[in-house]
Amino acid sequence: MDILIRMVDVYKFFGKQEALSGLSFEVDEGEIFGFLGPSGAGKTTTIKLLTKQLNADKGQISIFGNPIALSQNNFFDNIGVLSDTTGFYERLTIQENLELFAGIHSLTEVTIEKILKAVDLIDECKKKASNLSKGMKQRLMLACAILHKPKLLFLDEPTSGLDPITAKNIHEYLIELNNTGTTIFLTTHNMEEADKLCDRVAILNQGKICACDTPEKLKLEYSNDTVYAKAKNGKQKIVEKNKEGLYDLMNWFEKNGGILTIHSSEPNLEEVFLKITGRNLY
Numbered sequence: 001m002d003i004l005i006r007m008v009d010v011y012k013f014f015g016k017q018e019a020l021s022g023l024s025f026e027v028d029e030g031e032i033f034g035f036l037g038p039s040g041a042g043k044t045t046t047i048k049l050l051t052k053q054l055n056a057d058k059g060q061i062s063i064f065g066n067p068i069a070l071s072q073n074n075f076f077d078n079i080g081v082l083s084d085t086t087g088f089y090e091r092l093t094i095q096e097n098l099e100l101f102a103g104i105h106s107l108t109e110v111t112i113e114k115i116l117k118a119v120d121l122i123d124e125c126k127k128k129a130s131n132l133s134k135g136m137k138q139r140l141m142l143a144c145a146i147l148h149k150p151k152l153l154f155l156d157e158p159t160s161g162l163d164p165i166t167a168k169n170i171h172e173y174l175i176e177l178n179n180t181g182t183t184i185f186l187t188t189h190n191m192e193e194a195d196k197l198c199d200r201v202a203i204l205n206q207g208k209i210c211a212c213d214t215p216e217k218l219k220l221e222y223s224n225d226t227v228y229a230k231a232k233n234g235k236q237k238i239v240e241k242n243k244e245g246l247y248d249l250m251n252w253f254e255k256n257g258g259i260l261t262i263h264s265s266e267p268n269l270e271e272v273f274l275k276i277t278g279r280n281l282y
């Protein structure tokens with residue numbers, strides 16, 4: 001498997017402010033890679049460096065196996081970007097916007113129709129972009145970013161502010177896109193989204209990666225593993241999920257009339273995030 005993104009000891013300064021402080025990570029071809037971090041951690045700055053909107057002050061960045069500075073003219077044919085600065089033409093309709101983007105990438109109308117269905121904008125396609133709701137605009141930006149089936153897709157908060165059904169539709173489409181070969185780099189504040197979509201996640205804090213692994217492994221490593229028990233006499237007890245805790249629990253049940261209910265806490269990424277960064281996500 002090829003490495004599509006490699007960052008080694010990357011620094012980015014805005015004046016005296018150090019936005020990235022020795023950032024290093026890799027993303028393999030075929031992955032959905034989640035980039036998580038509190039506000040101001042450096043997520044958008046990282047996407048900007050990886051999409052040539054900014055240059056690093058120090059360190060190495062490679063995309064598709066080559067230093068980003070040496071990337072060819074077709075660089076933008078192979079990537080798609082969704083960010084809060086991604087543009088479309090407000091005066092054009094949805095259909096016209098997509099035709100314009102398709103023209104740039106020499107795509108056919110069939111592709112446009114497929115994308116419109118995928119982002120659930122087919123019925124609105126004659127509406128002017130300026131008259132769309134926030135959720136529709138977000139879906140139009142996504143459509144523009146994925147229209148040319150990029151090898152590598154950057155999504156900065158793809159479902160932020162969207163209703164759960166729209167978010168779910170977008171998740172399903174992203175999984176389909178990933179299954180057909182698109183590697184996805186995504187930032188999100190939504191831990192459920194990260195857990196559901198990502199093969200691996202990196203947790204960024206103050207411009208540095210603090211942890212990087214599969215959601216499963218991170219949850220196992222950092223979550224509190226506790227067991228909640230209720231005895232037949234109504235008493236309740238919480239113990240650590242380890243040999244001593246479970247032994248203690250068995251004795252406790254014997255003294256309290258036996259087991260009524262027993263369940264273990266579900267580890268989640270939010271807990272992992274708090275433990276690693278000591279900060280809230282927002």
Ligand SMILES: Nc1ncnc2c1ncn2[C@@H]1O[C@H](COP(=O)(O)OP(=O)(O)OP(=O)(O)O)[C@@H](O)[C@H]1O
Binds near residue numbers: 041
């Ligand atoms: N153009 C800029 N000029 C000055 N400072 C900047 C600029 N862009 C980003 N920064 C600073 O760099 C740091 C990282 O910003 P960045 O936008 O990458 O964070 P983020 O993790 O994407 O945050 P959020 O989740 O709020 O979008 C912040 O302290 C921010 O104020």
